[in-house]
Amino acid sequence: MRDALATVVEHSDKGNEPLQWNDVSESLSNEEWGRLIREGVLVSDGTGFTVANPERVREALQPDEPMDTTTDTDGIEAESWAWYDKAAGLAALSLFAGYWSTGIRDTIASYDDLLLAPVTDAFPFFAVIILLAIVTGLYSTVLQSRLRDTEKIQAYQKRVNELKERKEAAKERGDDEALAELQEEQMEVASDQLGMFKLQFRPMVWIMLLTIPVFLWLRWKVRGGHLGASEFGLIVPLAGAVGWQEPLFGPMKTWIVWYFLCSMVSRQLIQKTFDIQPTASQSD
Known part of the structure; x- marks a missing residue:
């Protein structure tokens, strides 16, 4: 590829000007042109193709200098979970059984009630839900920001976007061979x-x-009849007084809607307060 690189540098004013296929078609083969694009030496800038790293290419053309035209597009290394991550996964799956098994749910809830009983004695039930939503929101937001490997996720997103751009460029110039190879790379992605x-x-x-x-x-507290006689429900705009077990939004009961609303609001406030980004979709 040294000759192909030399041709590209020569026709692009030492890598500083954009190129079209017609500019080098007499000196380069279709395969060489496609390979330069596939390996990221040439990148599309909207009007043509420019040398991605002119300095590096010029160094590669120096005598006795090893040439490396590949880019850092290795796949994301499969993440290995530690033993405690796997243990946490098994525990979470076991807890899921509580949604269907009354015995498991009652056992888990009775232990929870030992910790939460002082809170329910001190505050009305709607305020208890708010406090729980804030605690779970803080816990969830902090864990997500600390355990999410943002760099790897961004690397994956970048690779997908670059592959899409290279496929569009290959379609524009009608390079079927490059499209076939890009299809294989897409399978790797x-x-x-x-x-x-x-x-x-x-x-x-x-x-x-x-x-x-x-x-x-x-769920145990509301549906199991463990609320106090005074804990009727909420007064909701338009709906008026609604019991905790009454449907409020479609089939969803009042207590579920109230918990989810409090959770969403608390997470938004926590993210704003501590400047925590909720996703890894930030651009480089």
Whole structure:
């Protein structure tokens, strides 16, 4: 590829000007042109293709200088969970059984009630839900920001976007050979989704360890008849006085809607207060 690089540098004013295929078609083969684009030596700038790193290319053309035209597009390394991550995952799956098993739910809720009984004695039930929403929101937001590997997720997103741009460029110039090779690379990128899933699901496992017991306790408290006689429900605009077990939004009961609303608001406030980014979609 040294000759191909030399041709590109020569026709692009030492890598400073954009190129079109017609500019070098007499000196380069279709395959060489496609390879330069596939390996990231040439990148599209909207009007043509420019040398991605002119200085590096010029160094590679120096005598006795090793040439490396590849870019850092390796797939995301599959994330290996530590033993405690796996243990947390198994525990979270076990807690899920409480949604269907009354015995498991009652057992979990009775232990939760030992800790929450002083809170329920001191505050009305709607305020208890607010406090729980704030605690779970803080726990969830901090864990997600600390356990999410933002750099790897951004690397994956960048690779997907670059591959899309290279496919569009290959379609524009009608390079079927490059499209076939890019299709193979796309299959490799698809295999990275397993690593992405592990990266994104790891914080969720730890978050569920707290949120599931809280939700089970709330369900046990309301549906099990463990509320005080004075804990009727909420006064909601337009709907008026609504009991905790009455449907408020479609089939969703009042206590579920109130808990989710409090959770969403508390998480937004926590993210704003501590300047925590909720996603990894920030651009480089």
